[in-house]
Amino acid sequence: MSTQLHRLLEIMAKLRDPEGGCPWDLAQDFSTIAPYTIEEAYEVADAIDRGDMDGLRDELGDLLLQVVFHAQMAREAGHFGFEEVAQAIADKMERRHPHVFGDDGRHDDADAVRASWEEIKRAERSAAGVDDRSALAGLSRGLPEWQRAVKLQDRAARVGFDWPGPAPVLDKLAEELEEVRAEFEAVAAAPGDAAAQARLETELGDLLFVAANLARHAQVDVGTALRRANRKFERRFRAMETLSERDGAPLSARPLEAQDALWTRVKDAERDGDG
Template identity: 40%
Template sequence: MCDGERAAGSGAFYDFVETVAALRAPEGGCPWNRAQTHESLTEYLVEEAYEAADAIEARDTRRVEEELGDVLLQVVLQSQIAAEAGEFTIDDVCATVDEKMVRRHPHVFSDAAGGDANEVARLWEQVKLAEKEEAARRASESGRIPSLLDDVPRSFPALLQAQKISRKAAAAGFEWDALDGVWAKVREEEAELREAYAAAPKSEDGRMLRGADATDPLVEAAELEFGDLLFALVNVARHMGIDSESALRRTCAKFRSRWESMEGEARASRTQIDRLTADALEGLWQAAKDREGAEHGSE
């Protein structure tokens, strides 16, 4: 579509596709857009997705609309670059995801029983697992041995990686029978972390010390045990039906809100917040929690 031809579809979406194609046009296009590649746009794709998530959590409808448009821009721009290289088109992208949604929702588009949301999620993972097994079969025929976890990007935030890895492993049968087993794992990992931390060198304030070359096997062991504990807690959340990434983001947002309230109280009393005592800060924190509870009707 970089030659200016009319898109196959119509309406606002294809008007936008044509706009992006014009931005990439060899003659009269935008130099910055023409210079972009799949690789150079990767950081923007991630950034725009996070900004959209932030707008959704803020419940700012107008901003959600705008940020989703920015995400769509990244999808269309990447597709336009691919079309120019003869790789695929935006129509291919839409057709592929449409076919995938139909395949992964047999409870909607076939006779499979869906049940509640949790059962549907398990069915989704099973269908994806079957897809991966088929992909593995094709890959093995070509000489490559793939992994079930290949499609979990290593560039994902660690918490999101843990969540997706644990879901895939569970779908393959590597799973606890009940939540009690996961809590037992949490306690086991906590004990191992405490033991590793006790063995590591520490300063007077309790922070672990690394060697002159910035490494220490005892410190690294404690860090790994901490990671194991976090991973176990991610599995607790998964068994409870909690999205770990969303839950932690909401907690961060709650902390920001309370901290800003504390800063406001400190300014009102003509005091710098970083000069307050620990007891004074705790008092401001409790007051912020109380105001939050009064506004929302709960803690």
């Protein structure tokens, strides 16, 4: 084990030491740490998206800390430790890459590797007593729902259940949008109607599901696209606030029409800058 990794494990053990450890760290359990684990994974993705290598180094460290934290709590409970975590993933990687570590022969393309990977995973589930032969078997329910939607659609596509291209998906998206519009009108006509609200939720879900499918057909990662859209909105909104203050009033004091005008100014300034 590397010196720095051993140091990190010792730091976490000390933080969790009942005698002299950190009160905050001692108060945590798997469920309270899990949200931080998810957040740090997104921070890694954000650093990659921004091309920030210094940030990526730091965010990978934060994510590694999450693994060390969970492993330390598991060791205290007598379940497993960090060594067992590392051994388990090393064993899995060797087992799932027989074309590299075994006698299976090399695969010449990524599709063949993916097919082999999925077949090995099915065999692992069967060996564990999980008799689920669906093309959708093994998909985690802990994924963000947009990501699970894409994976469900991708699995279905592998057995031929897929649109032939983006054009019919765009048509379906327009159809779902009209259904959402109709349900919004129904909710407006019957405020407080729980059934109408439930139908609207269902139709919005269908719309988002089809939008995720469109991104898959476009070979666009939904998470990356949303991160960029969020950053663009934040950048423009902050610029609106700055312009508003410069013009003598906070943004919150201006009516929507004036706020829209500021938004247009920001967009136009960005467009001029790109040119």
